[in-house]
Amino acid sequence: MSTPHPSSPPLHRLLSAGADAVQAVRDGHSLTEWLTRCPADVRPGAQALSFTVLRRLGAVQALRARLAPKAPPPRVDALLVTALALLWPGETAYTEHTLVDQAVEAARRRAPKNAGFVNAVLRRFLREREALVAALQDDPIATWNHPRWWQEQLQRDWPDHWQALLSANQQRPPMTLRVNPAQGSPSHYLDRLTEAGIAAHPAGDLWPQALVLDEPRPVQALPGFAEGDASVQDASAQLAAPLLLGTMAPQDLAPGEHWPMLGAGAHVLDACSAPGGKTAHLQELAGNRLDLLALDTDAKRLERVQQNLERLQLTARVTPADARNTQAWWDGRPFDGILLDAPCSASGIVRRHPDVRWLRRATDIPALAQIQSELLEALWPLLKPGGRLLYATCSVFKAEGQDQIDAFLQRHGDARWRQFTRGAGHLLPLADNASQEPPRGAAVTDGFFYALLQKLPSA
Structure with missing residues (x-):
């Protein structure tokens, strides 16, 4: 488990920004649009945290309702579900102690009267985590983290694949490049990526210009990106x-x-x-x-x-x-x-x-x-x-x-x-x-x- 890099914004700021992003989506706003207005220093962290929360939003909203049946104010609720998602079994971005401490600090700064409430809810979850998570298994929205109508639509359209489709939506997508043929061959660009320390592989014969990175990278790190040597585009x-x-x-x-x-x-x-x-x-x-x-x-x-x-x-x-x-x-x-x-x-x-x-x-x-x-x-x-x-x-x-x-x-x-x-x-x-x-x-x-x-x- 890791803690934030010393040069990055403090975790309480990232949690607060991530919670704002989640609340914006719950209010009906596009996450992409909201992130363009987010302060630049916390934008990458807010995006990463909000992606994690939104992939688990059905479960953590149901969990918060069990832990606190009377909904707190929206800004506090958003912070709670953000912290709960990051404390979910299998999440290892932050130590439990650090996460709770910084979530309480975020609460002090955005809703001081609710800091003790946030602390109590999160610590109860840690004490009873296994039982609380197990209790959600009969809730299809909590299980699949998609609205019920979406699940039903996939069941009708793809009766043999609907569960696999819902599970696939929970995965982090690959970063795929399209090599510009005017600037060189995919094999040549693959060599350039290797020289730059970026591992990648061809997508397959159906996509002759496509290379898939083993790990996503900022486009600024890609050789010749600014000069048009490659573009980011999914293989489909x-x-x-x-x-x-x-x-x-x-x-x-x-x-x-x-x-x-x-x-x-x-x-x-x-x-x-x-x-x-x-x-x-x-x-x-x-x-x-x-x-x-x-x-x-x-x-x-x-x-x-x-x-x-x-x-x-x-x-x-x-x-x-x-x-x-x-x-x-x-x-x-x-x-x-x-x-x-x-x-x-x-x-x-x-x-x-x-x-x-x-x-x-x-x-x-x-x-x-x-x-x-x-x-x-x-x-x-x-x-x-x-x-x-x-x-x-x-x-x-x-x-x-x-x-x-x-x-x-x-x-x-x-x-x-x-x-x-x-x-x-x-x-x-x-x-x-x-x-x-x-x-x-x-x-x-x-x-x-x-x-x-x-x-x-x-x-």
């Missing part, structure tokens, strides 16, 4: 560009059917582009020769797209617009390819965003599915006959994946869903990336859904 997200551009060919090609690459001069739309990882990957694979238009409704987030492109020495026309309102931005030229990375529940990336499960509501899923449907309907007429649209969501819910595309195909007789042996359909964030069908890969990746739709020529 690295499938979008090859699927759309054609470096991955469908398995259902007819005898003699040619599957052309979208390359130099191809007119391509990235309809919901921020923060720009897939936008940049499209141009990387095409040698920066696509006629690429990148849209997003959020002008602020589009700044990230432009920054990513500039760092990688790539170009695209970046325009703030709602892709559904085509009259406001489309010049009438049909597209050869469209990437629709649609707004979704983010249920496939909970490992990276542990607040998502607590922010979403069951009613969000049909509302998001409606937006996805509207985007598909608006963009399909903009595609050339023979062109292709790649529909993507970082979701494991079928309403945002297979069900959405099945409904679209019912409405559009001129659409064909092209099939792939690996790397498309529902990709689950499991050790073998399993699905209802045979395993689709060997790397642990985020949950995604991909469907490549080809527009049939007119009769």
